[in-house]
Amino acid sequence: MNIKDTYIKFFEERGHKYIPSSGVIPENDPTSLFITAGMQPLVPYLLGEKHPEGKRLVDVQKCFRTNDLDEIGDTTHHTFFEMLGNWSLGDYFKKESITWSFELLTTKFNIPKEKLAVTVFEGEDNIPRDEESANIWKSLGISENKISYLGRDDNFWIAGSSGPCGTDTEIFYWASDEEVPEKHDPNDDRWVEIWNNVFMQYYMDENGSISELSQKNVDTGMGVERITAVLEGKNDNYETSIWKDIISKIEEITGKSYYDERYTKAMRITADHIRAIVMISGDDAGIKPSNTDQGYILRRLIRRLIRYAKMLDVDINSDFEQELALMIINQYAKYYNELERNKEVILKVLKDEKVKFNRTLEKGLREFEKIKNSLDGKTINKDLAFKLYDTYGFPIELTEELAMENGLLVDKNGFKEKFKEHQEKSRTASAGKFKGGLAGDGIMETKYHTATHLLNAALKKVVGNDVHQMGSNITAERMRFDFSCDHKLTDDEKKQTEDLVNKWINEGLEVTKQIMSKDEALKSGAECMFIEKYPDEVTVYSIGDISKELCGGPHVNNTKELGHFKIKKEESSSAGVRRIKAILE
Numbered sequence: 001m002n003i004k005d006t007y008i009k010f011f012e013e014r015g016h017k018y019i020p021s022s023g024v025i026p027e028n029d030p031t032s033l034f035i036t037a038g039m040q041p042l043v044p045y046l047l048g049e050k051h052p053e054g055k056r057l058v059d060v061q062k063c064f065r066t067n068d069l070d071e072i073g074d075t076t077h078h079t080f081f082e083m084l085g086n087w088s089l090g091d092y093f094k095k096e097s098i099t100w101s102f103e104l105l106t107t108k109f110n111i112p113k114e115k116l117a118v119t120v121f122e123g124e125d126n127i128p129r130d131e132e133s134a135n136i137w138k139s140l141g142i143s144e145n146k147i148s149y150l151g152r153d154d155n156f157w158i159a160g161s162s163g164p165c166g167t168d169t170e171i172f173y174w175a176s177d178e179e180v181p182e183k184h185d186p187n188d189d190r191w192v193e194i195w196n197n198v199f200m201q202y203y204m205d206e207n208g209s210i211s212e213l214s215q216k217n218v219d220t221g222m223g224v225e226r227i228t229a230v231l232e233g234k235n236d237n238y239e240t241s242i243w244k245d246i247i248s249k250i251e252e253i254t255g256k257s258y259y260d261e262r263y264t265k266a267m268r269i270t271a272d273h274i275r276a277i278v279m280i281s282g283d284d285a286g287i288k289p290s291n292t293d294q295g296y297i298l299r300r301l302i303r304r305l306i307r308y309a310k311m312l313d314v315d316i317n318s319d320f321e322q323e324l325a326l327m328i329i330n331q332y333a334k335y336y337n338e339l340e341r342n343k344e345v346i347l348k349v350l351k352d353e354k355v356k357f358n359r360t361l362e363k364g365l366r367e368f369e370k371i372k373n374s375l376d377g378k379t380i381n382k383d384l385a386f387k388l389y390d391t392y393g394f395p396i397e398l399t400e401e402l403a404m405e406n407g408l409l410v411d412k413n414g415f416k417e418k419f420k421e422h423q424e425k426s427r428t429a430s431a432g433k434f435k436g437g438l439a440g441d442g443i444m445e446t447k448y449h450t451a452t453h454l455l456n457a458a459l460k461k462v463v464g465n466d467v468h469q470m471g472s473n474i475t476a477e478r479m480r481f482d483f484s485c486d487h488k489l490t491d492d493e494k495k496q497t498e499d500l501v502n503k504w505i506n507e508g509l510e511v512t513k514q515i516m517s518k519d520e521a522l523k524s525g526a527e528c529m530f531i532e533k534y535p536d537e538v539t540v541y542s543i544g545d546i547s548k549e550l551c552g553g554p555h556v557n558n559t560k561e562l563g564h565f566k567i568k569k570e571e572s573s574s575a576g577v578r579r580i581k582a583i584l585e
Contacts, residue, residue, distance in 0.1 A: 364392025382414025
């Protein structure tokens, strides 16, 4: 059984339109470097904007979690994962959502209802106990003993500190060969969460006050990797059909067994990272390894891949990474056709970065020799161990291995403390990036959304028609705009661009919105970043007669609302891509 196909077909038969996955970077969303959840691309529609495909949607979304790469290597964590979702935008609510979830699990995935348990919201203050969901579950045959009432931390969902929110019901599966207990125990890890249905019916303001939303939405999420492991009866995700072929290929390349404990973790990391690398470098956003933002994550993943492949005694000068990448492309191209289209880019990115890191690795080994010869005692202290990690990409295990070969010790506990300090600093520094939320489109963000359209149009006039938007990132304080360009902008080009944007702002151009078919939009001259990801019916925003783009919004009504546009910086983003940082004063 193909889980993704079964899921999509089930909801299509119930009036849902299948929508393609969005790209890996949130469009005009300051909250994260990558899409981290299925709901992110649908933010404008959850807030009330009309979706071109209607009120019932189903999808499989590419998602990434890159905050805790050090957890990769266990049985369940993955850098890239796929999220199945079905959505109601002001249409059906709890009854249909719960009933369909139960029907899919028991009749299509053939899970015995006795192996299912659920949690619902226990209620607090002005949000009532969710007896409605509980009663629906009971009517479907879930016994009262298998329904747990839990509080806000478990069964209430909000992204960020304010915005649309609501109670949810989570579905659990008994993932053990032991007899299913009569009663659900939320603290028993053998009950594995497989699906979460969020009922977005409230709005929470900054003060924590709750009010009813005019549009009630259903937002569900089911992880492909987790449900596959459940249905195939595996406690280790890497033993499932998703990973079986890639793990076998790694065993073939290395001549080692996945079940040899010395190599299991390194094989998991190698498999996980090659998949994430292919998904990021194969995206139409054109992400290349760099020292900032998405490019930094891509570089870090490739370097970790090389390090762990080295631990498996892989010949780094071979084409092992090309073989693995091609397997991933073939496995996923059916759902994400950009992988086939960008195949050569993926392979080149991998090879080029591998060659670069190999040189860094050699420098690191020379640095280790210097450290070894300069030691007073027999211990490599925490600062030196961390320098090898941070500057030369040496994992502590590699430093320990080298130390042992040379009769030395490593202050591993000191390194861990130093590493923890580094993590805390990184988290603090990126808090703005990851705070997240549906509440992200305030007045300033809305202005900046519109300003990106004006900047795009101005660059086409000043630099040339072959300029295209490659990405953007917006906060309430500034906008960042990436565009295709083969040269650093001159001072004159920057001034002309800035002046043109301000001219259009001062002209008070009207911003209008139209819904039309994708073909009509393209014929009308509308531009968009990645046409493949858009549905058949699209939203087109026009600014006077100077800009026409496919976009999810939101936007101001008139350019006079924007204020004064000022370019603060113009720099390289990656090969063939420039970046402008600008503000509205």
